[in-house]
């Protein structure tokens with residue numbers, strides 16, 4: 001076997017051709033055994049007992065190590081599990097599995113950190129560290145699926161949302177490659193993926209032509225440029241008008257309804273007037289709105305709106321014919337607020353292994 005695999009990647013980065021190279025001298029069917037193990041059973045080669053022991057050992061030596069569990073937390077009701085995974089280079093990302101009555105959703109990270117600098121977001125506060133590879137994204141889904149099965153659940157997660165750390169549109173190729181492979185090899189339906197973006201127009205336009213019919217969520221948070229540029233700095237590059245044009249192009253090409261995410265911040269974007277402005281934008285592109293009270297983070301003093309205000313806001317939207325869902329605040333007893341896991345472990349800013357910026361997880365699509 002040739003030891004050509006880059007150490008700083010996931011086993012899920014290898015394609016069939018690379019596996020064939022790695023397995024030179026082995027019977028041809030080994031490739032299929034390993035491929036099925038990875039994508040259907042979500043097992044590493046070391047766990048595949050249908051492989052000879054010697055081969056398992058050699059492969060384990062040559063392949064990148066699996067994601068290391070740096071921390072794992074489960075909610076009291078055991079319906080939400082949050083992992084802090086360590087990558088081979090010591091970077092860390094967060095992944096969350098959420099079990100609902102009718103579906104099991106995994107929220108994955110697409111980057112280590114994020115360069116978009118949204119002040120209210122813990123990931124944005126800490127900055128950008130590196131891109132994840134498609135394999136590193138797939139491996140998060142694989143690990144969540146494997147756990148689900150161990151818990152007596154279905155064979156795999158039913159939904160994948162890109163709402164963890166990072167801006168998926170700023171790592172477009174890896175994200176779409178991960179979706180494509182999970183769709184074709186693990187049989188996760190295209191419509192079960194949701195890509196959430198802060199509003200990167202070129203990414204939205206590209207996704208409009210992506211052959212798989214995935215869902216698109218736009219993190220809007222403000223319906224006028226002045227406030228939005230304050231909350232979401234990339235709005236200065238892609239202002240609301242350009243964003244709405246891109247959404248329209250996306251609709252023309254996919255006929256898929258988009259959703260607007262709105263983190264409700266007390267006295268910032270939660271007034272009736274804000275709801276009126278949002279109604280106009282949402283109606284213009286027939287968007288569904290998801291409301292979630294802001295999770296407070298240490299770097300942003302604003303509080304989340306009260307549930308009563310969230311409901312009143314929802315009513316104004318409803319009066320204007322706009323459907324809005326109030327997200328459940330999943331996992332609040334395991335620091336679902338963005339970045340709190342990192343802060344609790346005291347790992348932020350202590351060297352290269354300590355660039356944890358979890359940003360998930362109570363703000364997920366229904």
Ligand code: SAH
Nearest residue numbers: 121163166167196197198219261263294295
């Ligand atoms: N970068 C992408 C996806 C990751 S963030 C995006 O911004 O859409 C996933 C979602 O979490 C986004 O809607 C984001 O606005 C929201 N979010 C970030 N920090 C939050 C916080 N402190 N409270 C509530 N939602 C937050």
Ligand code: SF4
Nearest residue numbers: 114116118121124198
């Ligand atoms: Fe990045 Fe999304 Fe956080 Fe903004 S909200 S900093 S785009 S992860």
